[in-house]
Amino acid sequence: MDASALPSFIPVGPANLKEKIYTQVGPDLARIEEEINRLLDSDIPLISVVGRYITGSGGKRLRPLLMILASRLCGYKGRDDVRLAVVFEFVHAATLLHDDVVDHAEFRRSCPAANTVWGNPAVVLVGDFLYSRSIQIAVGYQDIRILQVLLDATTSMSEGEVLQLINSDNLEISESEYLEVINRKTATLISASCQTGAIFGGGGAGEEKALKAYGQNLGIAFQLIDDTLDFTGEAEELGKPVGNDLQEGKATLPLIYALKNAKAAERLRLRQIFTSEKIPPEMITEITDIVARSGGIEYTTGQACVHAMRAKEALRIFPESPAKDILLDIADYVTCRRT
Amino acid sequence: MDASALPSFIPVGPANLKEKIYTQVGPDLARIEEEINRLLDSDIPLISVVGRYITGSGGKRLRPLLMILASRLCGYKGRDDVRLAVVFEFVHAATLLHDDVVDHAEFRRSCPAANTVWGNPAVVLVGDFLYSRSIQIAVGYQDIRILQVLLDATTSMSEGEVLQLINSDNLEISESEYLEVINRKTATLISASCQTGAIFGGGGAGEEKALKAYGQNLGIAFQLIDDTLDFTGEAEELGKPVGNDLQEGKATLPLIYALKNAKAAERLRLRQIFTSEKIPPEMITEITDIVARSGGIEYTTGQACVHAMRAKEALRIFPESPAKDILLDIADYVTCRRT
Numbered sequence: 236m237d238a239s240a241l242p243s244f245i246p247v248g249p250a251n252l253k254e255k256i257y258t259q260v261g262p263d264l265a266r267i268e269e270e271i272n273r274l275l276d277s278d279i280p281l282i283s284v285v286g287r288y289i290t291g292s293g294g295k296r297l298r299p300l301l302m303i304l305a306s307r308l309c310g311y312k313g314r315d316d317v318r319l320a321v322v323f324e325f326v327h328a329a330t331l332l333h334d335d336v337v338d339h340a341e342f343r344r345s346c347p348a349a350n351t352v353w354g355n356p357a358v359v360l361v362g363d364f365l366y367s368r369s370i371q372i373a374v375g376y377q378d379i380r381i382l383q384v385l386l387d388a389t390t391s392m393s394e395g396e397v398l399q400l401i402n403s404d405n406l407e408i409s410e411s412e413y414l415e416v417i418n419r420k421t422a423t424l425i426s427a428s429c430q431t432g433a434i435f436g437g438g439g440a441g442e443e444k445a446l447k448a449y450g451q452n453l454g455i456a457f458q459l460i461d462d463t464l465d466f467t468g469e470a471e472e473l474g475k476p477v478g479n480d481l482q483e484g485k486a487t488l489p490l491i492y493a494l495k496n497a498k499a500a501e502r503l504r505l506r507q508i509f510t511s512e513k514i515p516p517e518m519i520t521e522i523t524d525i526v527a528r529s530g531g532i533e534y535t536t537g538q539a540c541v542h543a544m545r546a547k548e549a550l551r552i553f554p555e556s557p558a559k560d561i562l563l564d565i566a567d568y569v570t571c572r573r574t
Numbered sequence: 575m576d577a578s579a580l581p582s583f584i585p586v587g588p589a590n591l592k593e594k595i596y597t598q599v600g601p602d603l604a605r606i607e608e609e610i611n612r613l614l615d616s617d618i619p620l621i622s623v624v625g626r627y628i629t630g631s632g633g634k635r636l637r638p639l640l641m642i643l644a645s646r647l648c649g650y651k652g653r654d655d656v657r658l659a660v661v662f663e664f665v666h667a668a669t670l671l672h673d674d675v676v677d678h679a680e681f682r683r684s685c686p687a688a689n690t691v692w693g694n695p696a697v698v699l700v701g702d703f704l705y706s707r708s709i710q711i712a713v714g715y716q717d718i719r720i721l722q723v724l725l726d727a728t729t730s731m732s733e734g735e736v737l738q739l740i741n742s743d744n745l746e747i748s749e750s751e752y753l754e755v756i757n758r759k760t761a762t763l764i765s766a767s768c769q770t771g772a773i774f775g776g777g778g779a780g781e782e783k784a785l786k787a788y789g790q791n792l793g794i795a796f797q798l799i800d801d802t803l804d805f806t807g808e809a810e811e812l813g814k815p816v817g818n819d820l821q822e823g824k825a826t827l828p829l830i831y832a833l834k835n836a837k838a839a840e841r842l843r844l845r846q847i848f849t850s851e852k853i854p855p856e857m858i859t860e861i862t863d864i865v866a867r868s869g870g871i872e873y874t875t876g877q878a879c880v881h882a883m884r885a886k887e888a889l890r891i892f893p894e895s896p897a898k899d900i901l902l903d904i905a906d907y908v909t910c911r912r913t
Contacts, residue, residue, distance in 0.1 A: 371725035386710035393703040
C-alpha cells in the first residue's frame, strides 16, 4: 500500500508502521476522529472552536491509539473502547492549552498557539472544560478502577507541571529530579492510557502491570527524544523554533548532561547564556553545539533507548499478536522519530 | 453564647445562625479545616503555599457546610462525609484561582489575588492540581452516582465560565441568558454539594431531588445578592473595590435591569460609561446611582428572595430537625448578607 494514500488520522510513523496500524485499527482511529469532533459539538461556539483547534492541529493521537491497542492485546474485541480512548486525548489537549498559557507559547505544531489567537482567559477556561468533560465521559463507563488510574495520572501530571515550573531557570536540577518531572508530566498519562486499555480489555493483574510499565517507559523515552529534538530538530519539522525549551528556561537532560560533562570553559558559557533573559539565535546555536560536543544528545538518546527497551521487555508476557507487534514497533519508532 | 467567642471556622452569618451551626456541626467544621490543611500538605511546597492561600483567605465554607447538613438531614450519623465535603471546597478554590487569572483580579477578600503574588503560571497549575486532587478524593468514595453529580457540575461550571467570558462587555445579554450563566457558573456546584450530601446520607430519590432543588435555588439567590453587593457594598466588607464586576465588563442583573428600565438619557449614559476601557471611580458612582434609581437593586434582591423562598419550599418534604432549621436559616441569611 502507498503510505501517502493512508488517511491523515493515522499517527505519524514510518510507512510500514502506519500500514500495520491502518490494517489493525484503522476503523477505530477513524471513529476516534468522529467521536472527538462529535464531543466538541457544543452549543457554546468558543468551546467547539478552541477545542477543535487544539485537537485538530496535527497531534499524534498516541494516547488513544495506545489505549485501544492495549485493550485489544488483552483480548477485547468490541468497539466500546473508542469513546474511552478519546478521554486521554482530551486530557492531553487540556494540558496543551494550559501549557501554552504557562509557557507564553507562540507556536505549536507550526500554528499560532491557541493563547495567541483567543487569549489566555479563553484558553484557560476551555482547557478546564475539556478536562472536566473528559472525566465526565470516563465516569460514564462506571468503572471505579479506571477512574482511579485516570485521576491518579491527572493528579500526578499536575504535580509534574508545578515541579517543572518551580525548576524553570534552575541549572542545578539533577538528572534524577529531572526524570521525576518528566515521569509525572508526560509518562503517567501515557502509562494510564495503556493501563486503562488493559483494565477495559479484561486483562488480569499481570497484564495490567505489564502494560502500565510499558506505558511508563515509553512515555519517558518519548519525552527524552522530545528533549533532544529541541537541540537537533528542524524548526519546520518541529512546528516550533529550535531551542524553545532553552528560551522557556527549561533545563532538559541534554543540557543537564552538558553542564556536568562539557569542558570547564564551555560549562561556564552554558550558564552565562542560559541565564540571560532572551537568548539570541546565534547563542542558541552556540548552546546546541556545546551540548552536542559534550555528548549530551547521545547520552539522552541512549537513555531513551534504555527506556524503550524496558517498554518492550514489559510486553514479554504477551503471546505474539498484531497488537503486540504494533506496540513493539511504536517503542522503536519513538526513539528514532524526528518530529 | 458570645458569638465572638466562636471559632473562626464557623462560616459568616448572624450570631444566632453561627451558634446553631456550631452546636450542630461545630466538630465537623473543625475537622473540615484540619482535612483541608492535611490534604494540602504536599512535598511540592508551591502547591501547599498557594493552596493554603486560596483556601485560607476567609471563604465561607458554604459548600462543605451544605454537604454535611444535607447528609445529616437524610439521616447520616457518621463522620466519613467530612473528607467528601472538602472536595467541594477544593473544586471551588480551583475555580477561584482560574477566575483570578481570567479576570486579571487584583484583590480577593481584601488580600492580593493569588495571581498577583505567584503569577499566572503557578495559579493556573495549582488550580489544575486542586481540581484533579479533589476528584481523586471523590473517586476514593467509590460511588458512581456521586461522581456523576460532581462531574456534571464541574462540566456545567466550566461551560458557565466560558459563557460568561463570551458575554464580557456584552450589554445586550438578556435576563434569561444571564440567569443561565449564573445557574451554571455558581448554582450547579452548590446544588451538587447538597445533592451529594443526600446521596451520601442515604436519602431516597425524593430527598435527593429536594436537596438538589434547594441548592440550585440557593446558589442563584447567593449569586444575585453577590451581584447587588458589587453596587451597594462597602469595599472594606467586600474585600475588593465596589464596581469590580463593571470594571471586568460583567453586566449583571442590576445593570441589565437598569438598561431596560432607567430613563432614556440614563440608559445611554450607562452604555457610554460601561463600554469605556477603564472606568474612573466617579463614574462607577454615577453607574451605581443610576442603577439604584432604576430599581435594579430592588428587582435583583427581589429575584434573590424568590429563589431563596423556592429553596426553602423544596425542603418542605423533610420533617423538622436541627439540620433543616439551619438550611432554612442559610436561605434567609443569603438574601440579607452584606459580605
